[in-house]
Amino acid sequence: MDSKYDLMSGKCSNSKFSLKFKPTPIVFHNKNGPPSPKKIKLNNSKAEIPIPNSNSNSNFGNKCKLSIQEQKRKLPVFQNRNKLLDLIKRHQTLIILGETGCGKTTQIPQYIYSARLQNNGRIAVTQPRRVAAISIATRVSQEIGNGAGIGDTVGYLVRFEEVTSKNTKILYLTDGMLLREAIVDNLLMQYTVIILDEAHERTIHTDVLFGIVKNAQKVRDERKLTPLKVIIMSATMDVDHFSKYFECKVVYLEGRTYPVNIFYTKAPQDDYQTACVATFFKIHRQAPADEDVLIFLTGQEEIEAVVHQIRLLAKDPEVNGPPVRVYPLYASQPSSQQICVFQSVPENTRKVIVSTNVAETSITISGVKHVIDSGMVKVRSYHPTTGLDALKVQRISQEQAWQRTGRAGRVSEGNCYRIYTKFQFECLQKSTMPEIERCNLSTVVLQLLSLEIHAAHFDFMDKPPKESVASAFEQLNMLGAIEDVDSGKLTELGTQMALFPLDPRFSKILLSASNYGCLEEALTIVAILSGESIFLNPPAKRDQVQALRQKFYSAYGDHIMLLNAFREYTNVSQNNRRSWCHEHYINIRNITYAREVRAQLADICRKCQIPASSCGSNMDQVRKCLLTGLFTNVAELHRDRSYITLDKRQIVSIHPSSCIHGQKPPYILFTEVVQTSKCYLRSLTTINVEWLLEIVPDYVRIRNIKCVD
DNA sequence: AATCCTTGG
Numbered sequence: 001m002d003s004k005y006d007l008m009s010g011k012c013s014n015s016k017f018s019l020k021f022k023p024t025p026i027v028f029h030n031k032n033g034p035p036s037p038k039k040i041k042l043n044n045s046k047a048e049i050p051i052p053n054s055n056s057n058s059n060f061g062n063k064c065k066l067s068i069q070e071q072k073r074k075l076p077v078f079q080n081r082n083k084l085l086d087l088i089k090r091h092q093t094l095i096i097l098g099e100t101g102c103g104k105t106t107q108i109p110q111y112i113y114s115a116r117l118q119n120n121g122r123i124a125v126t127q128p129r130r131v132a133a134i135s136i137a138t139r140v141s142q143e144i145g146n147g148a149g150i151g152d153t154v155g156y157l158v159r160f161e162e163v164t165s166k167n168t169k170i171l172y173l174t175d176g177m178l179l180r181e182a183i184v185d186n187l188l189m190q191y192t193v194i195i196l197d198e199a200h201e202r203t204i205h206t207d208v209l210f211g212i213v214k215n216a217q218k219v220r221d222e223r224k225l226t227p228l229k230v231i232i233m234s235a236t237m238d239v240d241h242f243s244k245y246f247e248c249k250v251v252y253l254e255g256r257t258y259p260v261n262i263f264y265t266k267a268p269q270d271d272y273q274t275a276c277v278a279t280f281f282k283i284h285r286q287a288p289a290d291e292d293v294l295i296f297l298t299g300q301e302e303i304e305a306v307v308h309q310i311r312l313l314a315k316d317p318e319v320n321g322p323p324v325r326v327y328p329l330y331a332s333q334p335s336s337q338q339i340c341v342f343q344s345v346p347e348n349t350r351k352v353i354v355s356t357n358v359a360e361t362s363i364t365i366s367g368v369k370h371v372i373d374s375g376m377v378k379v380r381s382y383h384p385t386t387g388l389d390a391l392k393v394q395r396i397s398q399e400q401a402w403q404r405t406g407r408a409g410r411v412s413e414g415n416c417y418r419i420y421t422k423f424q425f426e427c428l429q430k431s432t433m434p435e436i437e438r439c440n441l442s443t444v445v446l447q448l449l450s451l452e453i454h455a456a457h458f459d460f461m462d463k464p465p466k467e468s469v470a471s472a473f474e475q476l477n478m479l480g481a482i483e484d485v486d487s488g489k490l491t492e493l494g495t496q497m498a499l500f501p502l503d504p505r506f507s508k509i510l511l512s513a514s515n516y517g518c519l520e521e522a523l524t525i526v527a528i529l530s531g532e533s534i535f536l537n538p539p540a541k542r543d544q545v546q547a548l549r550q551k552f553y554s555a556y557g558d559h560i561m562l563l564n565a566f567r568e569y570t571n572v573s574q575n576n577r578r579s580w581c582h583e584h585y586i587n588i589r590n591i592t593y594a595r596e597v598r599a600q601l602a603d604i605c606r607k608c609q610i611p612a613s614s615c616g617s618n619m620d621q622v623r624k625c626l627l628t629g630l631f632t633n634v635a636e637l638h639r640d641r642s643y644i645t646l647d648k649r650q651i652v653s654i655h656p657s658s659c660i661h662g663q664k665p666p667y668i669l670f671t672e673v674v675q676t677s678k679c680y681l682r683s684l685t686t687i688n689v690e691w692l693l694e695i696v697p698d699y700v701r702i703r704n705i706k707c708v709d
Numbered sequence: 710a711a712t713c714c715t716t717g718g
Contacts (some may be wrong), residue, residue, distance in 0.1 A: 128716065159718050176717040205717065299714065331715060356714060378714035391714065435716085443718090501718030530718085537712095600718090656711045676713070 026275050026282070028263035028417060068143050075103030076256050084108065084251065085115050092217065093230045093248040097239055099255025100406055104233055105197055106140050109170045112193055113144075113153075118169060121192030121226065126175040128203045129362060130158040137163070137172035159501070160596050175205035179447070182209070183498065186451045187216045193229040200236035200399070201361070202434035202462075208444055210245065211459040212451075237399060238431050245461045258409040260371075264422040272374040273302060275419045277309050281319060283370050283417070284350055289322035291369035293352040294359060296404050298378040298393050303328045303354045304539075310352065322348050329355035329363065334536060335589055341365055360403050364410070371408040373401060375420040375428075380674075381438040384467040386648055387632070389440075390675040397432040401425060436464045442504050445472040446481060446490075450498035454488050478632065478699060479508045496608045500601065502530055509629035510605055516625040518615035519605065521563055525622070527598035528562045529671055529683060534594060535565075536585040537657070545585045549659075557660050557668070557685040559626060560619055566594070623685050624695060626669055631696045633670045635681060636689070643668070643681070646705050655680040 072078060077098070088094060088111075098104035109123050127133040137156035144153055148167075155164035157173040164171060175196070182188060194213050196206055210232075217228045232242060243250050269275040276295050283293055297303050307328045314324035325345045329338065342365065345351045353365060357377055377396045382389055396404075401418065408414030418425060436444070441464055445455045455469050476482045481494030481504060490498070497507040506526045513522035528534055537545060552568065554560035565584075569591060572580045581588040615621035627634075635643040635652055641664060643652045652673055654661050658681070660668075671683035692700050693707045700707055 130717080174717065180718060201716095203716070301712075330713095332713070358715070360715095362715075380714060393714090533713095597718090653710085655713085657713080661712095662710070674713075680712075682713085 026269065026279050026417075026419070027266045029266055029422065068145065072103075072107065072143060075107055076101070076254055077103040077107045080253060081107075081111055085111055085117070087249065087251060088112060088117060088229065088231065089115075091249055092227065093232075093246050095232045095234065095239065095242050095246060095248060095250040096253060097234055097236065097250060098253040099235060099257065101256035101410075102253045103256075104253060105136055106143065108231070108233070109195065110140060110144065113169055117229070118192045119226070122168065122190055123170045123193040123195065124178060124188075124191045125170065125172050125195040125197055126178050126206065126209065127172060128175055128198050128201050128206065130174055131362075132198075133158050133172040133174050134161070137170075140170060140172070160600070175203055175209055179205045179209055179212070180501065182212050182216075183447055183450055186212065187220055187225070188213070188228065189220075189226070191228065192226060193231065195231040195233060197233045199232045199234040199242065202432070202436070204435040204439055204444060207434055207436045207461060208447070208458075210461050214246070214459060236431070237402075241461070257406060258411070258413045260405050260409040260414045260416050262405065263415065263417045264425065265419060266421065268421055268424060269419050272376060272419050273297065273306055276372050276374055277306060277313070279372050279417050279419065280310060280352060281313065281321075283372075283415075284314075284319075284321045284324065284352075287370065289348045289350050291350075292365070292367045293350070293370045293372065294365065294368045294407055295352065295354045295372040295374070296359065296377075297354060297356065297374050298376050299356065300328075300330050300332065303330060303356065307354050310354070322350050324350045324352060327351070327353045329353050329359060331356065331358045331362070332532065334587060338363075357400070359407065360400065364407075366411055368407055368410065369412065369414045371404055371414065371416045373404045373416060373418050375401070375418060375424070379438070382440045382468065384440075384465060384471040386650060387440075387471065388650065388673055388675055388679065392675075395428055397429045398425065399431050401428065434462050436460065437462060437468075439464075439468070440503075441468045441472040442475045443502075445469065446476060446494065446498050446504050449476075449482065449488055449490050450495065475632070476504060478696075479504055479629070481508075499604050499608065502526065502601070505629035506530060507629075509625055510601060511608065511610065512628040513625050514610050514613055515628075516615065516621040517613040518618075518621045518625050519610060519612055520614040521622045522625050523598050523601055523605070524563050524566045524594075525559050525626070527601055528566060528591075528594045529559075530597060531594050532587070532590045534562065534587055534591045536587050538585070541585075548584055551584070553659055554619070555660075555686070556619055556623060558658055558683045559671075559685045560622065561659050562683075563622070566591070570595075623669070623687055624691055626685055627687060627691055627695050630669055630671065631692060631699055633673075634687065634689075634692065635668050635670060637664050637666045645673070647703065650679060652679040652681050654684065655682045658682065658684050660684055660686070 096104060109125050112118060112123055133156050137154055138150050141150040141154035146153060151163040151165055152167050154170045155168040157164060157171060157177050188194065196209055199206055213230050217230055220226065220228050232246060234242060236242065239250050280293060280295060297306060307326045310324065310326045313319055327341045329341050341353050359365065375396055376393055377400065378391055378393050380389055380391050405416040408416050448455050448458055473485050473488065477485045480491060481497050483489045483491055493511060496511055497504050500507040509522050509526055513519040552561050552564040554564060578588060581591065632647045634646045636646060638644055645652055665686040667687050667689045669685045669687045670681035673679055673681050689707050692705065
């Protein structure tokens, strides 16, 4: 062991992720060329030759001076334009498999539009992410270029932003938005063509839409209404699964990316973090400085540790190679830090990005030539029997491995170093488990019920676990949203709950707030809870932040603290808000978003005729109101100083991020519990246990909960 | 006593 690499004595205090020894070089097998997934060719036997200079979905660079029309003609999909149009004309449902860079997302809707296949209706194109819907719509609007801007022929629709008009014929929207539209009109009559894009990602929204569009198409047909064309676009390898479900033809489109050399390790690696660092320095010594490196790891803490290790080692005089700029990347970063990964570095400097799976799909960084794939990912999964969410580090799927690999071949030929053996790769699950199989389903079950569909009888492509459906029904029943567990008929309350873009427990809180005279306060808390954290926590300034935050502190816990912070924020004049947020370590993006969510929720409350009310400084009212939705989330202090949940008798702990961490109140209400190294309760409020008897007497009786000390 | 993958409405 070489002591100069012993970082234990250095500033890296977290022993879990410290580098304990000098990283030994990792030996790789070289597999020349990508053993790319099995391809199904379009009946056309002539394969297209990949054309350099691709433009990506999210990053429309104008590197060459080609006109828009010339660029369109150079896209691989253009060669198949007439054939595609013919197929779309002849088939009511079609699956289009398109590799990255083939141009399917931007071009196919335009082809349909110019051939007038949409008749008098609209073409909807769904995307899993907001930014994608907006940026693609903007691009397509430029391409159509009929003198009209975005929102005319081409528009987009995402939460809080609708850029459309009566003339809009091509509409890019998030899958979640189309799903909400389906609740109002389950036949989706304003559309004559619906394209579900990125179907391979299997978001819970896209999965539900599969069944909804299939049904809409069938019913419209039976009732002799305007027919609906359905196109599924995907990059999946598992096409059989899709074609069986939709019973339709599959078309394959070749992409336009550069080849990527794959390297596997010769032996399995136990310590994938150290192996990633060692592999980085191997590349660093050999490759030209202008070739950027992207490392995939699992979480914030791990990433910060590896960033630290690389910085330290790069300074070591014995490490050869150019200077290094290291950038961490994960979604919960403040956006100011995230932007840094797009900045170019000085000449003769190595750029390396250490990222979670955000860099797999959500964020595209151009110029990456080398990818290091740890083979691991952090996944959240729901256990219906316990109601617990677990956050576990596990192996990625083969699909994910290919997605990561592809990140090295976007601008030129690249390399991908897989920190696992070829055999290990072959043992990986082929596909990532769809979200619907590992989620709490109460929102989906409620949405389906408002369409008069019982989730147990819904035509899912992959059925969610029976236990998840059952526990969702049980929860909705306890909340009073359905008449009984079996019939699944919505009560009036349930019908109102379905109108909110929220977890049903949060909708319940809002709908019962008038009973406690605290709608204003409930709206604020629920809006903040349904988004990302409004508090910034830079580890370097922990003490400073802690001191500043005392200003918002409440002995009742985190919910009231969030309320205090938001009240302060709204008291600050518009012009000073930016600097106020900066001074108080508040994430301005997230608090601004919370304000928008709050306005939307307030609007729905008005429509439900919930009278406005405020409880001023009477926080008991708010705390009781929170219990109306979260009564199953109560934990009691035990003699041995640990906490146990009243509902399922789980042993749990207060998460260190809570403002009452370190205190031991006898009863606490929690927003969620996530199992990582322990079962941690997040976002807490202290309560009096007698309140349970007053608020949910039936629940107390059924669960046989003791409400007196 | 010691910390959190990622989307979406």
